[in-house]
Amino acid sequence: MIPAAVDYVLADSAEAAIAALTEAGDEAKLLAGGQSLVPLMRLRLATPSVLIDIGRLDDLSGISIDGDTVSIGALTTHSALEHSADLAAACPLLAHVAAQVGDPAVRHRGTLGGSLAHADPASDLPAAVLALGGTLVASGPGGSREIAATDFFTGFLESALGPDELLTEVRVPVSTGGWCYQKFNRRAQDWAIVGVVVAEAGAGVALVNMGSTPLRASGVEAAVAGGASAGDAAAVAADGTEPPTDNNADGDYRAHLARVLTERALTAAGA
Amino acid sequence: MEVSVTVNGTVRSADVEPRTLLVHYLRDVLGLTGTNIGCDTSSCGACTVLVDGRSAKSCTLLAAQVDGADVTTIEGLAGPDGLHPMQQAFHECHALQCGYCTPGMVMAAVSLLDEYDDIDADGVRVGLEGNLCRCTGYQNIVAAVLAAGE
Numbered sequence: 007m008i009p010a011a012v013d014y015v016l017a018d019s020a021e022a023a024i025a026a027l028t029e030a031g032d033e034a035k036l037l038a039g040g041q042s043l044v045p046l047m048r049l050r051l052a053t054p055s056v057l058i059d060i061g062r063l064d065d066l067s068g069i070s071i072d073g074d075t076v077s078i079g080a081l082t083t084h085s086a087l088e089h090s091a092d093l094a095a096a097c098p099l100l101a102h103v104a105a106q107v108g109d110p111a112v113r114h115r116g117t118l119g120g121s122l123a124h125a126d127p128a129s130d131l132p133a134a135v136l137a138l139g140g141t142l143v144a145s146g147p148g149g150s151r152e153i154a155a156t157d158f159f160t161g162f163l164e165s166a167l168g169p170d171e172l173l174t175e176v177r178v179p180v181s182t183g184g185w186c187y188q189k190f191n192r193r194a195q196d197w198a199i200v201g202v203v204v205a206e207a208g209a210g211v212a213l214v215n216m217g218s219t220p221l222r223a224s225g226v227e228a229a230v231a232g233g234a235s236a237g238d239a240a241a242v243a244a245d246g247t248e249p250p251t252d253n254n255a256d257g258d259y260r261a262h263l264a265r266v267l268t269e270r271a272l273t274a275a276g277a
Numbered sequence: 278m279e280v281s282v283t284v285n286g287t288v289r290s291a292d293v294e295p296r297t298l299l300v301h302y303l304r305d306v307l308g309l310t311g312t313n314i315g316c317d318t319s320s321c322g323a324c325t326v327l328v329d330g331r332s333a334k335s336c337t338l339l340a341a342q343v344d345g346a347d348v349t350t351i352e353g354l355a356g357p358d359g360l361h362p363m364q365q366a367f368h369e370c371h372a373l374q375c376g377y378c379t380p381g382m383v384m385a386a387v388s389l390l391d392e393y394d395d396i397d398a399d400g401v402r403v404g405l406e407g408n409l410c411r412c413t414g415y416q417n418i419v420a421a422v423l424a425a426g427e
Contacts (some may be wrong), residue, residue: 014295014341040342048336059341085392107323114332240364
């Protein structure tokens with residue numbers, strides 16, 4: 007289908023994007039790569055009045071490593087993450103997860119910041135940033151602030167970003183400990199029916215598509231920290247979750263998958 | 278709004294609504310109907326073109342987003358000496374039946390070989406996961422892409 011009529015503003019700076027957001031109010035949407043937003047607009051599930059295109063803000067793109075921190079511009083594409091030798095060395099988990107998103111054409115356009123701001127519980131990258139204990143940087147009219155990934159995802163497709171805020175940067179710690187991403191789906195290119203991300207040999211564990219937001223599996227993390235086996239730690243993976251029921255799977259099956267995939271991921275990560 | 282795109286080497290400009298998808302810009306405004314529309318959900322890849330040399334689903338981009346960019350469609354792939362090696366390989370390996378997915382499949386395959394070195398059959402299958410073919414069972418498509426890469 008053809009998207010509903012919409013106004014279009016091309017932002018030439020982050021400040022201009024924030025100013026346009028402030029002026030347009032909450033009927034506006036930021037457009038980065040558009041790989042989540044444009045499909046929703048085509049189905050008319052999203053009908054913003056104004057699109058503020060931030061896709062040309064090249065200074066919000068790039069990967070830099072300073073000490074123990076990897077800083078990634080919000081407009082860095084999945085493809086850039088996938089092919090970055092620096093990221094492969096400093097945080098191989100994130101590079102690997104980026105390579106699992108969608109398909110190559112989607113990865114050429116889709117951005118890390120866009121994926122996080124879209125806050126889809128079925129997406130790969132939000133759970134990875136959650137498992138890594140990342141920090142998100144948002145800019146608004148009053149300046150910029152840091153938001154812990156654990157505080158960022160507030161509901162289904164909802165984040166802690168204010169209506170006049172722009173996600174500019176994502177920071178994750180350098181992380182080369184044992185890691186694994188278990189993504190379970192039945193069709194190529196599909197979203198995960200359930201996914202499990204393990205970082206740092208089980209110190210960080212996050213779940214994909216097990217609730218209305220990406221979830222940190224703190225029970226599993228605590229069990230690993232307490233010396234539990236991979237199997238014992240994985241047994242609590244679905245505790246406290248409310249996994250959705252849809253055409254792919256019912257909630258009980260998702261809970262089962264979460265336990266099985268968590269055990270596989272912990273084992274592969276050397277937990 | 279005015280959108281200018283270099284399409285197959287020629288700068289083209291048109292005044293379009295901001296909601297215009299690139300695929301509609303190509304098909305309806307420029308008359309380049311080789312790029313097909315196969316689905317409504319960004320799943321099938323029939324509309325794949327190259328934007329600045331990399332595959333993109335032209336149904337999932339606004340024309341406005343590629344203002345100033347280089348776009349290559351299936352019509353722009355063949356050179357003065359004939360078919361592009363990927364087109365030739367699809368022909369020789371019988372990598373199509375109905376042909377509907379073929380323009381997108383060829384464009385995705387061209388981008389894939391450019392992006393990934395030393396790709397094997399499994400890599401081709403994974404790399405083309407965003408392009409659906411309902412006729413061939415993919416076997417000859419994979420063979421064609423590997424042949425074109427040699």
